[in-house]
Amino acid sequence: MKGITYREAGVDVEKAEEFVRALKGIVSRTHRPWVLQGVGGFGALLRIPEGYRRPLLVASTDGVGTKLLVARAVGRFDTVGVDLVAMCVNDLLTLGARPLFFLDYFAVGRLELERDLELIEGIVKGCQEADCPLVGGETAEMPGLYREADFDLAGFAVGVVEEDRVVDGKGVVEGDILVGLASSGLHSNGFSLVRKVLLEEM
Structure with missing residues (x-):
């Protein structure tokens, strides 16, 4: 039987290796003193930053949903990378946690280096804004599962909070002041509805 x-199965290993080589330098810009080993191994090695007495870890995972279709339609991919980090880190903040590190999962029908590196640049920008190291991830080229131009993206964030500083709403009492912050615009929630409205208006 011929090997x-x-x-021939649709997976370009050489292109994947080129992608990993290119992103290592980009990703290292996010590293902080508590990152001992980041991208490149089978796992990242980190220490909890000093100063915590009773640290609790907080974990979150999220995606950017159908905003990926908008990114593909306009040919701009860095913004969904930033949004991915924001979605995960914002979930950590709801419990009062400071982000410690971030990981991404990127699945594609076919690797496209220009698009894919732009997306990673967006993730790096989001991590820099959140002071959250990008320590690893997974890039999976799966032509049997995704059509050639299709891709999906998920993020995973872990943060740390002092046990006696967890924000959980238990201390809320009548008379407390509620502060609302205006959104800077559409982020990543609700894009199925947004796309439907816009497409019907066009």
Whole structure:
């Protein structure tokens, strides 16, 4: 029986290796003193920053939903990377946690280096804004599962909070002041509805 290669199966291993080499330098811009080993190994190695007496870890995972279709339609991918980090880190903040690190999962029908590096640049920008190191992730080229131009994106964030400083709403009492912050615009929630409204208006 003739041997079959990954390339013949639709997976470009050489392009994947080129992608990883390119992103290592980009990702290292997010690293902080508590990152001992980041991208490149099978796992990241970190220490909890000093100063915590009874640290609790807080974990969150999220995606950017159908905003990916908007990114593809306009050909701009960095913004969904920023949004991905924001979605996960904002969930940590609801419990009063400071982000410690971030991981991403990026699944594609076919690797496209220009698009994919733009997306990683967005994730790096989001991590820099959140002071949250990007320590690893997974890029999976799966032509049997995704159509050629299709891709999906998920993020995972872990943060830390002092046990006696957890924000959980238990201390809320009548008379407390509620502060609302205006959104800077559409982020990543509700884009199925937004796309439907816009497409019907066009």
